[in-house]
Amino acid sequence: MPRATIPCLIALTLALAPAAGAAQDQDAVPPPSADVRARAIVGMMTPEEKLGLVSTVTSREGQTAGGDRRFAAGRGPGVRRFGIPELHETDASLGVANANEQRPGDVAVALPSSLATAASFDPEIARAGGAMIGGEARAKGFNVILAGGANLTRDPWAGRDFEYLGEDPWLTGVMAGAHIAGVQSAGIISTVKHFAINAQETGRTIMSADIGEAALRESDLLAFEIAIERGHPGAVMCGYNRVNGDYACENDALLNGVLKGEWAYPGWVMSDWGAVHSAGKAANAGLDQQSGRELDEQPWFVGPLREALAKGEVPPARLDDMALRILRAMIDKGVVDHPVPDKPLPIDYDADAAVSQRAAEAGMVLLRNRDGLLPLAATATHILVVGGHADIGVLSGGGSSQVRPVAGVARTEHLPDSNPFNGFIKRIWGASPPLDAIRARAGAAARVDFLDGKDVAKAVEAARRADVVIIFAEHWRTEAMDLRDLALPGGQDRLIDAIAAANPATVVVLETGGPVTMPWRDDVGAIVEAWYPGERGGPAIARLLFGDFNPSGRLPMTFPASATQAPRPTPPGEPKDDGKLVGIPRFDVDYVEGADVGYRWYEKQAETPLFPFGYGLSYTKFAYYALRPVPGHPLSVQFTVANIGDVAGADVPQLYAAVRLNGGPPIRRLVGFRRVMLMPGERRAVTLAIDPRLLADYDVAAHGWRIAGGTVALSVGHHAGDTALKAALPLAPRLVPAAHAPAD
Ligand code: GLC
Numbered sequence: 073m074p075r076a077t078i079p080c081l082i083a084l085t086l087a088l089a090p091a092a093g094a095a096q097d098q099d100a101v102p103p104p105s106a107d108v109r110a111r112a113i114v115g116m117m118t119p120e121e122k123l124g125l126v127s128t129v130t131s132r133e134g135q136t137a138g139g140d141r142r143f144a145a146g147r148g149p150g151v152r153r154f155g156i157p158e159l160h161e162t163d164a165s166l167g168v169a170n171a172n173e174q175r176p177g178d179v180a181v182a183l184p185s186s187l188a189t190a191a192s193f194d195p196e197i198a199r200a201g202g203a204m205i206g207g208e209a210r211a212k213g214f215n216v217i218l219a220g221g222a223n224l225t226r227d228p229w230a231g232r233d234f235e236y237l238g239e240d241p242w243l244t245g246v247m248a249g250a251h252i253a254g255v256q257s258a259g260i261i262s263t264v265k266h267f268a269i270n271a272q273e274t275g276r277t278i279m280s281a282d283i284g285e286a287a288l289r290e291s292d293l294l295a296f297e298i299a300i301e302r303g304h305p306g307a308v309m310c311g312y313n314r315v316n317g318d319y320a321c322e323n324d325a326l327l328n329g330v331l332k333g334e335w336a337y338p339g340w341v342m343s344d345w346g347a348v349h350s351a352g353k354a355a356n357a358g359l360d361q362q363s364g365r366e367l368d369e370q371p372w373f374v375g376p377l378r379e380a381l382a383k384g385e386v387p388p389a390r391l392d393d394m395a396l397r398i399l400r401a402m403i404d405k406g407v408v409d410h411p412v413p414d415k416p417l418p419i420d421y422d423a424d425a426a427v428s429q430r431a432a433e434a435g436m437v438l439l440r441n442r443d444g445l446l447p448l449a450a451t452a453t454h455i456l457v458v459g460g461h462a463d464i465g466v467l468s469g470g471g472s473s474q475v476r477p478v479a480g481v482a483r484t485e486h487l488p489d490s491n492p493f494n495g496f497i498k499r500i501w502g503a504s505p506p507l508d509a510i511r512a513r514a515g516a517a518a519r520v521d522f523l524d525g526k527d528v529a530k531a532v533e534a535a536r537r538a539d540v541v542i543i544f545a546e547h548w549r550t551e552a553m554d555l556r557d558l559a560l561p562g563g564q565d566r567l568i569d570a571i572a573a574a575n576p577a578t579v580v581v582l583e584t585g586g587p588v589t590m591p592w593r594d595d596v597g598a599i600v601e602a603w604y605p606g607e608r609g610g611p612a613i614a615r616l617l618f619g620d621f622n623p624s625g626r627l628p629m630t631f632p633a634s635a636t637q638a639p640r641p642t643p644p645g646e647p648k649d650d651g652k653l654v655g656i657p658r659f660d661v662d663y664v665e666g667a668d669v670g671y672r673w674y675e676k677q678a679e680t681p682l683f684p685f686g687y688g689l690s691y692t693k694f695a696y697y698a699l700r701p702v703p704g705h706p707l708s709v710q711f712t713v714a715n716i717g718d719v720a721g722a723d724v725p726q727l728y729a730a731v732r733l734n735g736g737p738p739i740r741r742l743v744g745f746r747r748v749m750l751m752p753g754e755r756r757a758v759t760l761a762i763d764p765r766l767l768a769d770y771d772v773a774a775h776g777w778r779i780a781g782g783t784v785a786l787s788v789g790h791h792a793g794d795t796a797l798k799a800a801l802p803l804a805p806r807l808v809p810a811a812h813a814p815a816d
Contacts, residue, residue: 106404107338113154114396119381119388122395124149126355127373128159130345130364132174140414142213143174145345145472146363156399157411161216161363165235165251166468166606167205167428167475168212172496180208181424182468182475182502184606185585186221186251188435190237190628191603191688193724194747195250197434202254202262204427210258211417215407218309218472219255220264222248222299223271224292224669225586225629228638229555231273234469234585234604238628239670239685240742241291242766245298252303259406264299266311266344268292268326272661274554275645277346280314280660287666288315289770297335298763306339306401310359312347314658318357321347327358334775338404340397345472351376352385360394421478429608434722434747436616437601437625438689445540445577445597447619447691452539452577453518457507459525459567460544460583465501466602466609467583471551477502477607493552502607506544506581509614525567535574542579542617543568549585554643558589558635568592581613587631590682601625619691622721624747626688626791630670633682639665639673671792672739686726686742686791692717692752696725696788699797706804707762711788711797715750722749727760728792729801730785731767738785740792741766764808774807781805 104112114122128146129135135147148159163169168180183189183201192198202219209217222244225233237244248264255262269281269292283291299305308331310321320326321343331337345364348354351372354362362373370376380386402408438446448455461467465482468474482503487494511520523531525543535541545564549555559565572578572595579598582588583605593599600623602613616623635641644661665673671685695716702708713725727744744760767784768777783802787795 106400109403110396110400113151113156113399114392116154117151117395119391121151122391123374123378125151125398126360126377126391126394127362127365127371128161129366131366134366141175144214145218146216148361156402156408157215159216160214160412161218162209162212162214163218164473165219165221166473168208168214168217169472169474170476171472171474171498173476178212179476179478179480180205180212181421181428182477182607183428184432184435184609185234185469185604186237187234187586187628188603188605188625189251189431190243190247190435191437191625192431192434192747193243193626193745194434195246197431198247198250199254200427201431202251203257204424206255206258206260206262208419208424210260210412211419213412213414213416214260215402215412216261216263216307217255218265219262220248220252220299220303220305221266222264222295223266223269224295226271226663226665226669227554227640227643228558228587228629228632229635229643230271230586231549231554232471232551233629234549235473235551239630240628241295242298242742242763243628243745244295246302248295248299249302252299252305256304256306256405259410260412261306261401261405261407262303263307263309263342264296264303264305265309267308267320267331267341268296268311269315269663270311270313270320271663272554272643273552274643275659276312276552278656278658279645280317280658281663282316282660283663284666285772286770287663290667291669293330294765300335300337306405308337308339308341309344309363310341310347312344319347319349321359322350322354322357324357332358338397339401340394348372352380355380355386355390355394360397425478425607428606429612432602432605432609432612433615433621435603435625436605436612436623437627437687438623439599439601439683439687440593440596441598441689443597445579446600446617448540448617454537454539455510455514455518455520456534456538456541457510457520457522458531458535458541458543458571459523459564460546460581461501462506462544463522463524465503465505466605467499467501467546467548468604469549469585470497470499473551474498474500476500477504479503479607497550497552499548499550502609504608504610506610506613509610510542510617513614513618513620528563528567528570531567532570532574535571535578538575540577540579541571541575542581543571544581544583547582547584547588556642558587558632560588565591568596572596579617587629589634593682601627622691622719624688624690624722624724626686626724626726627683628685630674630681630685630792631683632674633680637674637677637679637681639663668739672741675792676737676739684791684793686724686789688724688791690717690721690723692719692721694723694725694750694790696796699786699788699799701799701801702759705761707764707767708759709762709786709799709801710757710759712755712757713748713750714755715752718752720749720751722747724748725758725788726791727762728787728789728795729762729767730787732780740787742792743767767803768808771807775809777808779803779806779808
């Protein structure tokens, strides 16, 4: 029998063990763990087989093999003789992306933007969305989805804010963890990204995010730590920029020190696409896989890594560990024992679109509702709809996360030819027109007119004659570019001002990728933040306007009154469309806010934002009572929520603690939340357990979370600026070790 065969059979048995094990009786030894199986296979692999695993390709040429049409973000070879399938990687957090139509005609259900999911403050919504896109990715033959965007939205103008889960580490970690767990419940691998602080697009490949370790631990790293604890992603994607001088994908302190060391992360670290700058340095610093290797200056993890190994600059054990981490995650998440199909399987797009619509509806935020203008009264029989392409569809964010919705693309706008991203980034509207949904919901007796808003005088004239005016205002964001300011572009503010002056019954529906300024806020009757509402955004918006559901979204990001309130009013680094600054190798951004991101910054600066973190209105009213400790559980509290209005609805009571960090003034931080659905008059007791890390400073020297003694002021509120209930929480001084603290 040829030399290699016997070990292969052993490894193959180990690799296939669960199938064999399934027939075992109850008393038999349990099947070997993913770790044991992966180690057995790595022990049999040749160096070239291991080397083959540690990079993927993104080009069509690189991906065209055997007639396979799964052109997407990345493809990596498997190890056929051990039954290890190829890696087929697709983007991203909002669904199976096909921004560039790499797969002509391939569509998928588009989730609403991640900010919308975050605004639901409901992990179940995040999990369901993750499970839906994971199911579609598997059915389309992808075993990795590059989801799990978990960077904090540090800047209100950042291009990718729509892809992230807001400014708070607890909210982000809990929601990202649920999303990732949902994706992986479909038996494929999710990433969490972009490790570890990746807050702006301008100069993203040459900027250095500079921040103290304690501040980083208490903010972005805490979000990743919680997301990884709760979601167990198979892979972590390191980001483009430098962190404190070292590129994130060759940052020993972050990858080996924190992620693989203190957190004992078992999966693999893949680079972002075009984020690798070395072979030996990156491999030794903890990078396990170069993604889209042809995008980098070199296919670093092919020839140069082979050389570095030959020269002893990278120990063979490191290559073993790289292969082990990839195989272990593949086995653990099920893609070895349950390979994804080579040919697409049927998908119930209707059921999946319902998941998207539920997320869109749960995430919509009612920001203003003067005199109960919403829900629209049955007497509103002459409705004028203006602007925002409401007659054709709903806006989506640009870049790698962009999904081509099942409903179709209603409109595509390209960037100027001068913009080097114009092949990769497009502005598209999904064919879910709010106007059609409003007409259907208003019924035949109503008259619903539409004007695109370009002729302001005409719109004002029509507004005077309408019972109610619904203005759709949009603000597009995209990967690779940041906003220059937060104002609605294209004269939309002027249009809103003019119409509101003509008719006080004016509703503004915002389709934005994050905060915008609203000089007309006090002049309009109602404001709804619909975000980028996804596959069925039109019907979701109409259902809110007519009261078919009660809005319960809460802002996951502060909306500042102006960009000057934010730590950085505009993106640092001269905005060059190419994402690179001509002529300079690097520029630094000093994150002066440290861990005081978002609402904590505005509190510290005594700034009053336009709308605070956690803010959102309802068609009913909620009250809170009796904040009290839970006997025997020193870090748990209980309080009661009541629906004191006459409409059923969901509320999101938020628990904040004023924690004194590093001897500074006590700054309030979110330490708990719960989305609660209540019938009119119903009351519900809510118990929240506080993760000790949220009450602590990160003590760099002690490698742990130090809780100072004394009492912490707790409050329950409707948003970050509200203290409806107050209580004091006595705290014993202690050090919580940096290893995983107990989840609640
Ligand atoms: C992009 C993004 C990343 C994405 C990857 C693959 O540039 O930063 O989020 O998953 O490339 O498309």
